[in-house]
Amino acid sequence: MLEIKGLKVDLEEEDKSILKGVDLTVEPGKVHAIMGPNGSGKSTLSYVLSGKDGYTVTDGTATLDGVDLLDMDPEERAAAGLFLAFQYPVEIPGVGNMTFLRTAVNAQRKARGQDELSAGDFLKVVREKAKALKIDADMLKRPVNVGFSGGEKKRNEILQMAMLEPKMCILDETDSGLDVDAMKLVADGVNALRSEGRGFLVITHYQRLLDHIKPDVVHIMSDGRIIKSGGPELALEVEHNGYTDIVAEEA
């Protein structure tokens, strides 16, 4: 599904190399986790895949179902089925959450040549999905993420994911800033979306989230490369021994 080969990325403004050759394949129906110390390039990978400005790809490829992602605008990548749950969801004053969701859903439908959802149909679906994430009517009415707590923002990300039904979901430190209950709620939301045709890439510092969202494969990233891959037990190893040993071992 998602196939990354030899991806090398520099920061545009500084002459600094962040990703130094990343290889990664996420198969449909699988959950891959990327762990790694601060500054290892995890978030950069998520931004480059979703098309954020400020990065230059110097080598390598990234494809989704065989289609080149790196050549597309961010909105085209979204329409192709890629979704990034932001580490820091953006506040948009003046744009109602519901308007935002409906605009996004219909923009993607339009890009795929489908009819737009009617207001009534949309409302029905959004209410149902919001309920499962304990997002109340007030949160849907308020401007996007404005005045939301950390937990509310992350739940709102998962709601967007549920509404947009992407093929490939990237979660960038979705656990950051969440208490245990909120994390469980978010993880339940993600797990509800797990399906045969959908791939997940979960980026996290901590093993804790992976207790709730059970990964099939765990990768350790350090200094712009994936230095070790393994099963869920790799996450436990990190939890007990930290990154230092693994990094030293693979260096």
Place this chain on the structure above:
Amino acid sequence: MALPKVKADATEARLAGLTLPDTVSDARQSALARVSAMGLPHNRDEYWRFTNPRTLVQPEAPLAEVPAVDGAPLWDDVDRVRIVFVDGVFNAERSDDLKAAGLEIAQLSDALSADISWAKDLYGTLEARGQKPVDRPFAALNTAMATEGVAIRATAKAEKPVNLIYERESQSADPLLHTLIKVDSGAEMTVLETGAGGARFSSVIEVDVGEGGAFHHVRDQGRDHERRVLTHCFAQVAAKATFKSFTLSVNGALTRNECVIDIRGDDAIAHVAGACVGDGKDFHHDDTIFVTHDAVNCESRQVFKKVLRNGATGVFQGKILVKAGAQKTDGYQISQSLMLDDDSQFLAKPELEIYADDVACSHGSTSGAIDETALFYLQSRGVPRKQATDLLTLAFLAESLQEIEDDTLAEALRDRLAGWLERHATV
């Protein structure tokens, strides 16, 4: 002090083409005296530093093409009393009967020649008072010479709004309109204005809001590109009364909207707001506001938002004056511009002048580009860049539109703005 020769000459040249009408001659004579004493402005005058008044002063109005009418008139589905002016002249045929429950409506000329004493008393009174501390010579010129306009009195809660519709047919029309509004104690009314009015359009509105009364004003200045518009609204607001005014401007070679509000009774509210969108070097929009607090426990808000692109210019001069004794004043002023490129400019002069010691006044002015982080967020959800930019632009304007109390009226303006954004492709 004698006027500088160049100013005196320019003023004389402008007046030469006009004849003093014979109604309310005292008011007109004294207004004319004010014009001669002040002289019409020059761009070296502090109050006209950001907006060159040359084309407003010159005797002949510069020609302005009349755009083709497209689409249904604004607020077409709102039940309202339509009063139509064509090139600044009242048109009975296209207007509705000047009748609505709770309102007394008359053409200005009828009101001033008949024995309608409130209209005669009000004519030129608020304008004359509004000349201090800043000269507004064009308003005095309007008082002296205007014959067209309406006089509207609300005696109760009006059953429907009054819509002054300014249609254009000639490329050179240069009308002066003067409108008088009186809201009786406890009464309530809404005045809507639509259209550009002329190649060069001068409008003065004097509004007297009585105790506990409410006046709502919503204006759309038309989409004409080449028109020049200068408006003055002078309002006095009595105790427990409400005054709310909102103006939408799209396009226009020159627009200057002056609003002078005098809050004279306790516990009163005055809000004035505006949104404008301009594209190109031939767009210049100026909001000049002066709010005076002369009573206790009153609230005033000024909320102005401008979207500028391709070398457009926006101006904001806003002042809150809190007189000694006007305690518990709550004054708020915000002026913001969203610049969609590097070529546009926003010139702002926010001012507070406060002589009372127990007040809360705040003001802010910002210029900024579109928020790239928010833009990326929207794009990452599949919203195309152009559509995302429009959405964020409308969100930027939203705070000013929220000042309109009636949602139906506001929604129609929002649609109009969305349409404008859609037609003007963003880079």
